[in-house]
Amino acid sequence: MFVIVGLGNPDKKYEHTRHNIGFDVVDALAAKYNIDIKDKKHKALCGTGVIEGMKVLLVKPQTYMNLSGESVADVVNFYKIDPEEDMIVIFDDISLEPGRIRIRKKGSAGGHNGIKNIIAMTGTSGFKRIKVGVGEKPQGWDLADHVLGRFSDEDRQNVKEAIKNAMDAAVLIMQDETDRAMNLYN
Template sequence: MYIIAGLGNPTKKYEHTRHNIGFDVIDHLAEQYNISMNTKKFKGVCGVGTIEGNRVLLLKPQTFMNLSGNSVGEAVEFYKLDPARELIVIYDDIDLAPGNLRIRKKGSAGGHNGMKDIITHLGTQEFLRIRVGVGAKIEGQDLVNHVLGHFSGEDRKLVEDAISNAADAVRLMVQEQTDTAMNQYNKKVVKE
């Protein structure tokens, strides 16, 4: 079984903001694989289903971004999974241009508070992750306002493509083809 966790903030106020790109990818996967996201468990909203013959739990933590580890850690513990092999976390990255993805098997939080909390709760940096580019803030702009803001029309099109690509990367990763996903999607779609 795989836990696929998309990070974001709950409530309508934050829908489709840069920080909620992980939720957008989970929604795309749920629709694509007909997985009902109507269970409230693990301090999140989740659904169990199948992607390419593999049982998955799609998870959208409802703890607010900076406490994502409460939800993800609880789900990993409940299913007694090995995070290094059976957890995929999808989240926003301001260091990547909109449209770009970066897939890794492990690594630091890179300044992302949601990832810091997950690493703290799991006690390891070794788990699969997909970073979805949301673009850097404009000089002088407040970082919080940037990540909680919405995409421009031009960027939204690039992000829609990235959401679809991230979902396809998940499909490969649950088939133990993470290297293939990295080779296919770690290329720059948009110059930084």
């Protein structure tokens, strides 16, 4: 089984904010592949289904961003998956323009508290990840206000393309085509 984790915050007021782009990608995958994300387990909303012939668990941690690792570690331990082989984490990146994605096979948290907590709780930084650009914070703005804010109409159009690309990249990664996904989208 492959696990795809989208990061975000659970409250309705955070829907479609920059920080919730991971949830948006997972929701789009669920819609495309007819997977219900309604099971409340592992401190997350989860849905099991099949994507391109592979069994998959879609996960939206409900712990708030900074504690995402609690949910992810619970999933990893319960299903006894190898996070370095069988997991993708999708999240926002302020260093990328809206509409851009970047795929990595492993890496540091890069200042992202959700990723920092996943690394701490799973004991590895070797999991695959798809970063979705949300743009840099405007000068003088608080970072939290930026990432918890919504996209402009112009940026939202670019983000729709990024969500589609992130979905396609996730499928390639599941098919052991990570290098190909990196060449196409990075």
